[in-house]
Amino acid sequence: MSDQNVLLQVKGLKKFFSREQKGEIRAVNNINFDIVEGETLGLVGESGCGKTTTGRCIVKLYHPTNGEIIFDGKDIARIRSKRDQLEFCRNVQMIFQDPYASLDPKKKVQDIIGEGIDVHHLAKSREDRNHQIRGLLATVGLNPEHAGRYPHEFSGGQRQRIGIARALAVKPKLIVCDEPISALDVSIQAQVVNLLKKLQKERNLTYLFIAHDLSMVKYISDRIAVMYRGVIVELGDTDELYHYPIHRYTKSLLSAIPHADPYKEINRSRIIYQFHEGDLNGELHEIGKGHFVLSQDNQVEAYKEQLKNEKKN
């Protein structure tokens, strides 16, 4: 990985929320990962595992309790000047889960998309702005003639495309996609995922793709990190992780995905994960090339052995 350009580094990130009397919730508890330019890192886990919190820390919607987030060589917590802050916002964009709640219902689509262009002074003139907006609508597969419409006039899938166009408008480097397809129908999900993949190829975009739908994550991600109770339990190349999951939680998560294949479903049984205190101690250790598992020092050798054996079979 050394020859590739690391775009984002997350080091020891912690985010705790305090509740009155009840103590704090450790939503994200010491996680580390890198994202290389041009790749897609999938972040999966059940609800409440801290994946959205991680995404929001990265776009600076939350201030981390502890730890560093380094984007393009700069610690984002140390951005002070307004100019640098603007620059950061331009480079890192987010696509939200709910296409109904994330678009201002009182604004026309052209103004939703144009807002970023205005804020960052990316258009030379009014014609240029319109031209850019129309281009963006065409890019995401919407009719440019509809720029004057309001969000309620679009379907869920179309709204999600508007959300994508809005993110693209400022020519970002990194897009944090927070469950962008879970609110959509299957056939529409495929449309949106294909669009995201196409855009990535054309514009060399980097994605952090947060989801709980593991089958689609597999399809779009180069690497996947599995989160559980605020920590990453396993991280590796997509194919490797799907074929040779090592951590017991990853195994149970993968076994819970139903396949559109009744013959297979009849014989498949689900692996149930029992959480034990102390399961989440330790750190991520590399047990195979690019394959990390949360383990304590004395478990590493056993995991390495396990991976070797599973690959043999």
Place this chain on the structure above:
Amino acid sequence: MSETILSLDDVHVSFDSLNGKVHAVRGVSFDLHYGETLALVGESGSGKSVTCRSIIRLLSKNASIDDGSILYEGKNILAKSQREMRSIRGKEISIIFQDPMTSLNPTMRVSKQIALPMIHHLHLSKHEAMKRAIELLKRVGIPNSEVRYKDYPHQFSGGQRQRIVIAIALACNPKLLIADEPTTALDVTIQAQIIELMKDIQKKNGTSIIFITHDLGVVAKVADRVAVMYAGKIVEIGTAEEIFYLPQHPYTWGLLQSVPTADEADEELYAIPGAPPDLIHPSKGDAFYSRNPYALEADRYYEPPYFQLSPTHFAATWLLDERAPKVEPPPSIQRRYATFYKKHGGKP
């Protein structure tokens, strides 16, 4: 037929809207047998939920059932008064909705919500009903049910809430359970638990289930038979095996192709082009015509009838007509055909 619990025949449902009449369900017919699970699949707006809500007559005020008949155990549901319906709902036929937070009363203890249908329909005493409620909570897998029955819905997690909704639905041992996307809002692990729970209950009580979902993985796991809906019609119906391994309708092909499979290489995921049709002015021919890459000229003007492929398998597409040109299904569908013939022998 004695083994049929529910029979829909040519049901039409429409809604009045500002823009005109929306024809949400346009002639749906199917039979449901005792103890079986029928999955209804299709995209949003295809009429799955409306079909099910017309079975229990829980449609909004601007809706009307224009035509057709719905027979539940030989009795015509559509001729019943709302009062009579109330004695059927919850007792004979129960429904589980998608969002457990909006289907529970936030201001009432869960035990009471489970006990009420038993007091009302089975005339149990309060004390008896409460005892049964705690048992039900235990049965759907709520830990510590002896203590937690006093809690309110917000004190439970999403998966637990859905279990509570299931407990309410099961309180009077209904013969027919309608589950309207019961797991869509849940995580995969919770989803798997809920599905296992429903299958377990079905095995013990012999409940018939109509399972609405758009997740084909879930369908593969639960369904005995599958009905694929598009634009208010069933375009293909058959056993789960027939729909997954011998699909005939191009829409079913599209749906199956848009799901990423475990062993497929990095080819582009198939997306059904375009958007669902306008049901205010439904087209004269096949509603799928404009999105169908295999469409024939006939699809544009004439609605395809059902072609029978086996005693249980029907599909509405002109491709099955003997005058239609031979069409090669897409490669991944042909692979599904091959899987079927490998298992059962027969023509390649």
